[in-house]
Amino acid sequence: SHADIEDKSQTVTITKPEVGTTAKDGFDGNQTVVSDTEVSVVDTVKYKNVTPGKTYKVSGTLYEKVTDKDGKVAKKELLDADGNPVTAETEFVPDDTYGTVDVTFTFDGSLLKDNTPVVAFESLSYKGKEIASHSDIEDEDQTVTMHTSKIGTTAMDKLDGDKTVIADAESTVTDEVSYDHVLTGKAYTMAGILMDAKTGLPVLTGEGAKKYTEDDLTKFTSGLMNLLGFQSNTYSIKVKGKDWGNGAATVKNAEGSYTYDASERTEQEDGTWTVKTDTQTLTEQEDGTWKLTGQEGNGTGSVRNIEETYKADEVEVTDNGIDWSNAKKLPTASIDLAKVKAYAEENKDLLSCLVYKTAEFTPEKESGSIDMDYTFNSNDVIDRLSGETKNLVVFEVMFKGSIENASDETPVSIVASECNKDNEGQTVKLAPSTIGTTATDKSDGDHELMAGKDAVITDEVKYEGLIPGKEYTLHATLMDKKTGEPLKVADKGVTAELKFTPNSESGTVSIDLGEFDATSLDGHTLVVFEELTKQSDIDGKATDVTVAEHKDINDEGQSVTVTSTPAGSTYGKTGVDMTNIAIAIGILLIAAGCATAYGIKSRKTAKGDADESAEDNTEA
Known part of the structure; x- marks a missing residue:
């Protein structure tokens, strides 16, 4: 016999198979995965202690890493957009006792929340029996993080980069759109539109814009948002006096019907799910009645189909208006571009008045930015001559895919949006140019004229809100306050014109009116009316556009009063007839000479008389 426990030649070592895994994004190989309709996670499984030439299987399951408020970590089975667990497997025949094999998980992760950690659990089996596994929810190598695509925007005046846009026939708002967590090398389309920050409705410009009412814009906007998959409006519906849907979210479908979905999926302690189905659609019929169809569940899995009809007066629908907070809830389905194009054709006249832009781009990095320029005639947006201002906000939506080249094989879907009318970063202030004037007698700077x-x-003229480097023309007209009409001297108006190019947005410029004959205007108050114009290209034609005016017949600052006897010195007054002054001086000199001679003679006579009477009256 041979029984030596220490004999190495008698000894064999039985090793247990082992596996370890490293999960990566199947798109670019890092551990950050963009939530998308086609997500790929590749888990590289490193194995050892297996038998070469045998057939093995690696089976994987993805789990969501959940951390509660107390910091306790647990696993939760990851579900795709259809509610199914995400699993994958691969068979392999090793050439050696150790090596690696890839397990690829492909699934729709478009509904996963941002910053969701996902961990790959792997099981190695031989002939249907598990021989090794790796399932550590804390293992960072097994973990990838899901991120949703994001955009953020900063709107500014293209002219000088500030937040105030001067109203002009050719204004440009630049929106710098930053994006994060996108797929490099893939086509994206950015689409944006200028909105009124107060109403949350599109800004209109151009010919025909004034014919559209706020109701027209609301109807158009909500219809477009619904077609894109955003449920923008909120509705309150009562059926036979009771709230329909028990407060569930009610949406309006493209064809005009209303749907609410109160489906709930609840996870039980044992890991199973209970699904409550309660989805119904209410449709108005041609005869005015309403038909209710759908399913109703009780939360235990029992579901019944329903189909009911209601009279016209038994259904009350209230449109609560557009709720832009709903735009944060991105559509899950691809865009039906055929319907969108048909809607655009139906509303082409209104579309021609919108200020919008689309730009296709292919990112080279996961994060970056793109500039969107919106050029429009902002004079149409505010009543600039009355001093009106308005806040404009840029709404942006990012599509994955090329809208121009979209098809059934290459669909487009919305992956990010920034549609917040209260976002100051997205907002600019549209303000008019303004002028204020002070009219004076040129000779001494007061408000009286001989x-x-x-x-x-x-x-x-003091101006504010002009565009530096652009030429402006100041038109001055002298008005007669008494008549309220332009002053006429010898049947001609008193006007002046001055062209100038400002170096800054604010400043002053002076303009002279005259010389003119004011001899017949004694007692009249003259008021200067000013109009500021700028030449702009409108529809291919050079057009003088009034950008500001100051025309207040009662403005004392704009007024000068004509007088023949002004207060203070007579001399040095512009407008005084020097011929009359010369004659007046001559008369005064002659009168003064006569008075002098008479005074000498009188004094002599008086002296003689005084001598004769001195004795009688010493006080004299």
Whole structure:
């Protein structure tokens, strides 16, 4: 016999198979995965202690890593968009006792929340029996993190980069759109539109814009958002006096019917799920009645089909308007571009008045930015001559895919949006150019003018909100306050024109009106009306557009009063007739000479008389 426990030649070592895994994004090989309709996670399984030439199977399951409020970590089976567990498996025949094999998980992860950690659990089996596994929810190598695509926007005036846009026939708002967690090398389309921040409705410009009412815009906007998959409007519906759907979210479908979905899926302690189905659709019929169809569940799995009809007066629908917070809930289905194009054709006249832009791009990195320029005639948006201002906000939506080249084989879907009318970063202020004026007598700067033949009035114009480097023209007209009409001197108006190019948005410029004959205007108050124009290209034609005006007949600052006897010195007044002054001075000199001679003679006579009476009256 030979029984030596220490004899190495008698000894064999039985090894147990082992596996370890490293999970990566199947798209770019890192551990950050973009939530998408076609997600690929590749788990590289490293094995050892297997028998070469034998057939093995690796089976994998993805789990969501869940951390509760107390920091306790647990696993939760990951479900795809259809509610199915995400699993994968692969068979292999090793050439050696150790090596690696890839297990690829492909699934629709479009509904997964941002920053969701996903862990791959793997099981190695031989002939249907598990011989090794790796299932550590804390293992970082087994973990990838799901991220939803995001965009953020910063709108500014293209002219100078600030948040104030000067109203002009050619204004441009630049929206810098930053994106994160996108697929490199894939086509994306950014689409944006200018909105009124107060109403949450599109801004309109151009010919025909004024014919559309707020109701028209609301109807168009909600219809478009519904076609894109956003349930933008909220509705309250009563059926026979009771709230339909028990408060569940009610949406309007493209064909006009209403649907609410109160389906709930609840996970039980044993890991099973209970599904409550309660989805119904209410459709108005041609005869005015309403038909209710759908399913109703009780939460235990028991579901019944329903089909009921109601009279017209038994259904009450209230449209609560657009709720832009719903735009944060991205559509899950691909866009039906055929319906969108048909809707656009149906509303082509209104579409021609919108300020929108689309841009296709292919990102080279997972994060980046793209500039969207919106050029429009902002003079149509505000009543600039009355001083109106308006806040404009840019709404942006990012599509995965090319809208221009979309088809059934290459669909497009919305992957991110930024549609918040209260977002200050997305907002710019549209403001008009303004002018204010001060009219004075050119000679001394006061508001009185001598009634002369060579009168000149200077109007100092203070401007704000002009575009530096652009040429403007100031048009001045002298008005007669008494008549409220332009002043006429010898049947001609008193006007002036001045072209200038400002170096900054704010400043002053002076313009002279005259010389003119004011001899017949004694007592009249003259008021300077100013109009500021800028030449712009409108529909291919150079057009002078009024950008600001100051025309207040009662404005004392714009007024000068004509007088023949102004307060203070007579001399040095612009508008005084010097011929009349010369004659007046001559008369005064002659009168003064006569008075002097008479005074000498009178004093002599008085002295003689005084001598004769001195004795009688010493006080004299």
